[in-house]
Amino acid sequence: MNTSQPDAYGVIRQLVIDHAGGYLRNVVWGPATCSYCAGIPGNEGFSTCYRCDGYIARAGHLSDRRGFITYALAGAQSGANMYRYKDEVPPPAATRMMTLLLAATLTKHLACAAHPSHGPVTAWTTVPSLSGRSHHPLAGLAAPFLQTLPWIALRAAADARNVRELRLENYVVTDEGASVSGQHVLLLDDTWVTGSNPESAAGALKRDGAAAVTSLVVARWLDVSRGATKEFIKAHLTQDFDPTVCPFTGQPC
């Protein structure tokens, strides 16, 4: 029923605005942010932050492209929902926010993940948890909107260590899912704090045969205890959330 799709999307878009637009903020891609992770660069005049500089210097571009749906802040509804949707009994509003955001984004912006030489994404997976949390609902929430793509089983390695540094050996593709070989993988994660885990996972996918990896992260975490963050929020995060703004470009689609 292709004719009904615009309507359903329109309803979802409005629900995102009504229920989360007041506390979510679109990610800014531009001179004010790191061109790699949309975080706040430590030094003025640099296009990437020091952490991303470090990753790139050590390992090159592990993911080919990154998109972020929203910023999330500790001590605000955005941050609380990113913690709480993973609870064993999650508060209803947190699950609702995640569901609506994934529905709106994967309907509208999946095509934006196309790679200049590898084309549209051809398979998907999520960054597995290293903290031993058995319950990780992101894949289940996203799956209904990615039904046409094969799923790749990316797992935490038996000797995985959550070190907040690049460690590709933390992740391994198993044969429970589709073959990763030659795929352009959409790699989903919930939160980018330092980026070490999603970048390591992207590197592991390529090591195991992926042709390209596009990361889509729900929330770019900002550290509100930094003065620079407060100034950034005041200057740049003044508009309510708009689901038509592209997580990859920061422009309306």
Added chain:
Amino acid sequence: MFEDCVSGVEASLTMNHGYPYGVYVSSLDEQAALVALLKTRPDGLSWPELTTRIRDAASVQSVIDALQPSQGLFPDPEFGAALEAAEKEVVSWQRDGLTFLTILDGRYPRAIRDIHEAPPFLFANGALLDSDPGISIVGSREASPAGLKIAEAVAAAAVDADLTVISGLAAGIDTVAHKTALSLGGRPVGVIGTGIRKTYPAANRDLHAQVAARGLLLSQFWPDAAPQKYTFLMRNATMSGYGIATVVVEAGEHSGARAQARIAVQHGRPVILTDLVVDRTEWGKSLVGRPGVTVASSTQDVVEAIDQIRSVDDTISDALKTLVSA
């Protein structure tokens, strides 16, 4: 020291109010541990930070163990003393008939868990319900006759729609909302800005008692806490969390209702402003067009907005089904 009374407490709590058996009830030990943790604040952690850790761990004791205020070679004498005092306190609360809910308790209102300011504990007086859809009706303490009439009409419409009437038990709009709910046989829930043992304003003593008897009183403060400017703000956040929407009936430029409207938008909770509020305040005008904000010019407008809000889960699931099958 609590083993002897805990099992009895659990049995009496779980039998009340139609809650199913198996709802988690924190032990007096766990309650005391929470009180001691909040009063000592190891490592200078704030209440919200401690609450996040407790929710992550789904346990008070494991947060204490991780912070180790009383572990190791040299037990922390400050924490030990706080724990001892807290054990006496929670027992005295229980003797006084106060219901103390930690955020881990199954009877802690689910809707309040939604919000990022969810308090680490609540005192409750009255009937806690597993599901309690309601609307916050808030506004000025010095309301006009027109404002009071609207409050009455909106509260009556809420009762008519089987919705709980949530308010702050202040003078003016709050009082009329609750009195209307009571007179029509509706369920009032009062979220107060003082400790559960206090009444503010004193003139509302009877109303407090009636709300507790026929509905529920909730307080997020220590039982004898006095009213302060910041306690009312914190209370507004909790009230916004409890309801499915906030209706601001009439308010001035610096009313507490203004704060609740702003907080509700930040929670993603719908806000309904009367045209009275929009016409007469700058903040009301500036909220028009913000996410989830509706302007109502009649009781019927409020009723329609609330119908839409109540059916949101159905709307979402219908839209998702269509998206996925497209």
